[in-house]
Amino acid sequence: MNPDVRPRLRQIELFAGLTDDQLDWLASVTEERHLGDGEVLFQDGDPARHFHVLLDGELVVTKVVDGREELLTRHTTRPRPGDGHEGKPPAAHRFTGELPMLTGGDYVATAVAVGPTTVLSCSKQAFFDILARCPSVAAVLLPVLAWRITSSEVQARNRATVTALGTFAAGLAHELNNPAAAVARAAEDLGPVIDALADTAEKWGHRADDRERSVLRQTLDEIVRTPSPADTDPFALADLEEELDDWARERGAQRPTALASALAERGLDRPWLETRVTGIRQQVFPVALDQLSALLEARGLTTQLRTAGPRISALVAATRDYTNLDRAPRQEFWVPAGLDATLTMLRPKLTKVRIVRQYAPDIPPITGYPTEINQVWTNLIDNAVDAMDGEGVLTLRTCLQGNCVTVEIGDTGCGIPAGSLSRIFEPFYTTKDVGKGTGLGLHLSYRIVTQRHGGAMSACSAPGDTWMTVRLPVNATHTKGDC
CATH class of the missing domain: 3.30.565.10 (Histidine kinase-like ATPase, C-terminal domain)
Structure with a gap:
């Protein structure tokens, strides 16, 4: 055997307790491999056929999770100042691949050389022979294996927490989007509607008499109390809305869209409205329609706000129940x-x-x-x-x-x-x-x-x-x- 190999092996904690004969035998069942920068030692998912000991250099161990490559750990014989390995045992830097050897599975990550790197590799059978013939190797390897399993579970738990938070955040953002957008739209539309309501209210107040004001209030109350039909044909609804809008504009209304929408949504047609407002004089009829439309539009926006608010509160409550933050x-x-x-x-x-x-x-x-x-x-x-x-x-x-x-x-x-x-x-x-x-x-x-x-x-x-x-x-x- 090469006389330089024995002292190099003895410097590795995994083999520090071996006798000269054991080291000589170890050298006979292992193979020294030299890797260039970026060369892959083993690939995630490949059958695990070798156990590897790091003699010199550095290995980066990564895994693709949800389409992203994540760094799991670094094994190095050249630690740099500031390299924090979060409690990683020093012996854990010097070997890799033992877990799939013991479980009979595939490699669970990818190891890539960083700079010139030298490893000592042995077959699966030789790995088990080493454990059987060299008990001191098992005494070092098993505590490192236990640490790695615990570390992997901690990393996975943290990853699961981040994933859960990401799922939670995406779900919350999606669910909040509709009520939040409704609030934003209502807030944006409310200003012009209030201006229009003030304008029509002033004109209506000057021109209408008490009887006409009472007729309009009763009509508004009846519209608001009328529920929407259980089954609605969207094409018939659009036709009815267009008919009501045209009818109101022909009678001088300036802003009849909200009135037409509110009536159509409730299945109320033109004859229904005509019978309710027969007591209003022709000269104030356009102002009456605009006032009714502005009132309905303002009520519609406030209804959106009242509906969106509890929805947001319910989502916040569900968030609290899910995360138990408080x-x-x-x-x-x-x-x-x-x-x-x-x-x-x-x-x-x-x-x-x-x-x-x-x-x-x-x-x-x-x-x-x-x-x-x-x-x-x-x-x-x-x-x-x-x-x-x-x-x-x-x-x-x-x-x-x-x-x-x-x-x-x-x-x-x-x-x-x-x-x-x-x-x-x-x-x-x-x-x-x-x-x-x-x-x-x-x-x-x-x-x-x-x-x-x-x-x-x-x-x-x-x-x-x-x-x-x-x-x-x-x-x-x-x-x-x-x-």
Whole structure:
């Protein structure tokens, strides 16, 4: 063996405890590889065939998540001042690829060389031989592996939080757009309408007598009290509105559009109006129509404002229920309220989805972390919608079973392959295409339900009929396995 290899290996913490014979054997089952700047060591999704030890240089480990390349970590033998690796053990810099070796899976990220880089690579069989023949290697490797799994879960949880906040922000912005736009339009239109109302009111007040003013008030009240028809033909509605507008203009009205719209929306036609205003003199008739139109337009705008205000308040309340920004972390909460708040936040994705709610009336509140549970609902509903390609039936059921609130979320999507069903809660396992899923969403949801809340989570699936079941204990004090 090359006499320079043994001291180089002994400087690496992973091999520091090996004897000279073990180092000689190690050199015989490994291969030294030299990488140029930008050269790929392994690719996300490729079969994991080698374990790699960093002898010199730097590796950048990245993963494509939702179409964006994210930096997971850097392994380097040349640390620079200011490089903060957030508690990363020094030994973790010097090897990579052990996780897929141990799980029998594929590489879960991509490693690329930064500058000239040298690695020592060994086959999967040689990796297991090293663990068997060199116990000191396992003593260093396993704590690093545990740290990496924990770190990956923290990163995924943070990513899930950011994704949930992004989904939440998009949903909130979409839902607020209509009432906010209504408020903006009403505020913009209200100024000219008030001016017109003041102008027509002055003319009407000077020219009309008490009897005519009473006729106009009664007509206005009757129009406002008349509900819109349940079924409306849009073409007939447009024709009626045009007929009323033309009729009013022929009689000298200057601003009859609001009057024509208000009457047509309620199914009131020209003969109806003529019978109501027969007592108004011809010389003040145009002013009467303009006054009536201005009053109806002003009422219409104030109605828009009254409608938009509560809608915005309701959205703010749903936001508060979803995020629990103004409450303690652990608290009592009602599961159906969290499901409904999540549906509100995801509404832009649910435009073509029929939602069926089957909430039992006797659901008691539970104690736990509602923000985390709402992230579970977000993940499960989002997955269901993806499985249906945005169209289908989403069913939400809740019931009380013993000491547990049971939530079932069903979809009519493509289903989960039978071979994957037993693995969907495993970390890094995903049935989505590379770049579309981290394989940690369901795993994190599972941990939130089982470890944070002492509940249980399961799945059953067939094409067109997939159900995710979550059971959460009611009592504040619980132990894992209550459900």
